Amino acid sequence: xHTEHIKYSLMDYITGHLDEFxxxxxxxxxxxxxxxxxxxxxxxxxxxALQHTRKVLPSSSYYSTILPRxxxxxxxxxxxxxxxxxxxxxLILPLAVSALLLIFLIRMPSDSSSGHDQTDALFQAVKDYxxxxxxxxxxxxxxxxxxxxxxxxxxxxxxxxLQGEHFIREALLKQIESDEIVDMDIDGVxxxxxxxxxxxxxxxxxxxxxx
Amino acid sequence: xxxxxxxxxxxxxxxxxxASFNELVRRYQEKVYWIAHRFxxxxxQADDIVQEVFLKVYRALNDFRxxxxxxxxxxxxxxxxxxxxxxKQRIKDFLRIDEFFEYPSEESEQPDKQYEQSEQKQxxxxxxxxxxxxxKAVFILRYYEELPYEDISKILKTSVGGLxxxxxxAVKNIGEFVHRAHRAH
Numbered sequence: 158x159h160t161e162h163i164k165y166s167l168m169d170y171i172t173g174h175l176d177e178f179x180x181x182x183x184x185x186x187x188x189x190x191x192x193x194x195x196x197x198x199x200x201x202x203x204x205x206a207l208q209h210t211r212k213v214l215p216s217s218s219y220y221s222t223i224l225p226r227x228x229x230x231x232x233x234x235x236x237x238x239x240x241x242x243x244x245x246x247x248l249i250l251p252l253a254v255s256a257l258l259l260i261f262l263i264r265m266p267s268d269s270s271s272g273h274d275q276t277d278a279l280f281q282a283v284k285d286y287x288x289x290x291x292x293x294x295x296x297x298x299x300x301x302x303x304x305x306x307x308x309x310x311x312x313x314x315x316x317x318x319l320q321g322e323h324f325i326r327e328a329l330l331k332q333i334e335s336d337e338i339v340d341m342d343i344d345g346v347x348x349x350x351x352x353x354x355x356x357x358x359x360x361x362x363x364x365x366x367x368x
Numbered sequence: 369x370x371x372x373x374x375x376x377x378x379x380x381x382x383x384x385x386x387a388s389f390n391e392l393v394r395r396y397q398e399k400v401y402w403i404a405h406r407f408x409x410x411x412x413q414a415d416d417i418v419q420e421v422f423l424k425v426y427r428a429l430n431d432f433r434x435x436x437x438x439x440x441x442x443x444x445x446x447x448x449x450x451x452x453x454x455x456k457q458r459i460k461d462f463l464r465i466d467e468f469f470e471y472p473s474e475e476s477e478q479p480d481k482q483y484e485q486s487e488q489k490q491x492x493x494x495x496x497x498x499x500x501x502x503x504k505a506v507f508i509l510r511y512y513e514e515l516p517y518e519d520i521s522k523i524l525k526t527s528v529g530g531l532x533x534x535x536x537x538a539v540k541n542i543g544e545f546v547h548r549a550h551r552a553h
Contacts, residue, residue, distance in 0.1 A: 164536060165529075165532035165533050165535070165536045166532065167536065168510075168511075168535055168536060168539050169532075169535075172511070174514070196536075196540075199540065199543050200539050200540070200543070202543060203539050203540075203542050203543040203546070204539075206488060206491075206492050206542075206543075206546060207492060207511070207542075209488045209489045209492060210489055210492050210493060210496075212402075213405075213411075215401070215411060219401075219415075220397055220398060220401075223393060223397045223401075223418055223419070223422070224390055224393045224394065224397070224422075226419060227393060227419060227422045227423060227426070228390075230419065230423060231423065231426055352463060355459050355462055355463050356463065358459055359456060359459045359460065359463070
């Protein structure tokens with residue numbers, strides 16, 4: 158095993174999750190590599206500290222309350238308009254977003270203030286939909302372009318195309334709302350927003366959970 | 369009565385047997401709760417996440433085609449909703465700080481509570497909470513849940529090599545956070 162591979166296996170070595178072959182490899186490597194030995198000592202200290210974290214048990218009756226509450230909420234959401242949410246989220250919303258974007262792109266105004274109003278209106282129209290819906294809808298408008306496989310590029314593409322800071326910011330927010338699990342610096346993103354924008358982001362995330 | 373496996377339960381639900389969903393909830397509620405709790409370190413928030421997870425599962429169950437295991441799918445939903453909850457909390461904190469410049473923390477209002485818990489435990493919990501999203505997810509699924517990398521890879525859609533690197537850096541970051549905190553005191 159390479160040093161890098163050994164390094165990344167150290168925690169599994171410490172917690173006993175390596176097979177015998179890998180275990181021997183790590184053990185031998187540690188005898189000759191001071192760098193990995195240092196990492197090993199640091200990780201051992203963390204492992205010891207982690208043992209202070211205990212499992213806080215919920216009350217004994219807690220688990221028996223989960224299912225009844227889920228069922229109650231399901232009953233409350235069985236409303237005929239939304240009963241087939243799949244059709245709405247997968248077909249109607251993307252089509253509506255596509256139409257809005259198309260109308261906006263065709264009627265791009267030269268006057269900057271009315272342009273900003275339209276961008277706001279567009280954002281209001283699309284903010285309720287998931288990032289995937291928006292990306293899918295926009296990608297329909299750009300059939301044949303190979304950048305569409307990358308949602309971030311699409312978001313940036315929309316932003317550039319609309320040439321407005323407002324939409325660049327919204328594209329960034331869309332990335333936060335997406336289901337992608339990334340090493341995101343959310344504090345860095347937040348530091349670039351004002352109160353109103355952060356509020357918008359919060360309501361976007363909340364509404365997204367309700368879909 | 370035979371015990372159905374997860375996929376049989378899903379198929380049964382898709383044929384109209386809603387009781388199969390109930391069985392899935394009972395089967396996974398404890399796991400889902402603990403993963404959520406590890407992410408947010410708060411019972412009420414973890415409880416909200418559990419509710420959201422199973423609501424989402426119910427609504428999506430008819431579309432489940434078995435491309436991944438049921439538990440892999442369920443864990444992925446749990447991780448995503450947990451991360452979304454954290455993001456919302458961070459934004460709420462951001463808004464609160466914006467509104468009250470020196471907003472007192474919960475700990476400073478409750479000194480007794482602070483002393484009840486060991487400083488080391490608090491530091492570790494804080495260090496975990498401060499990990500970047502992906503490192504945190506990998507750390508929780510590997511260290512606490514002891515899932516094989518192959519399963520985590522399916523849940524987080526990341527290569528096994530990438531996961532191992534994330535796990536290493538997560539543990540290192542926890543250690544460095546605790547070290548810095550000790551030096552600051």
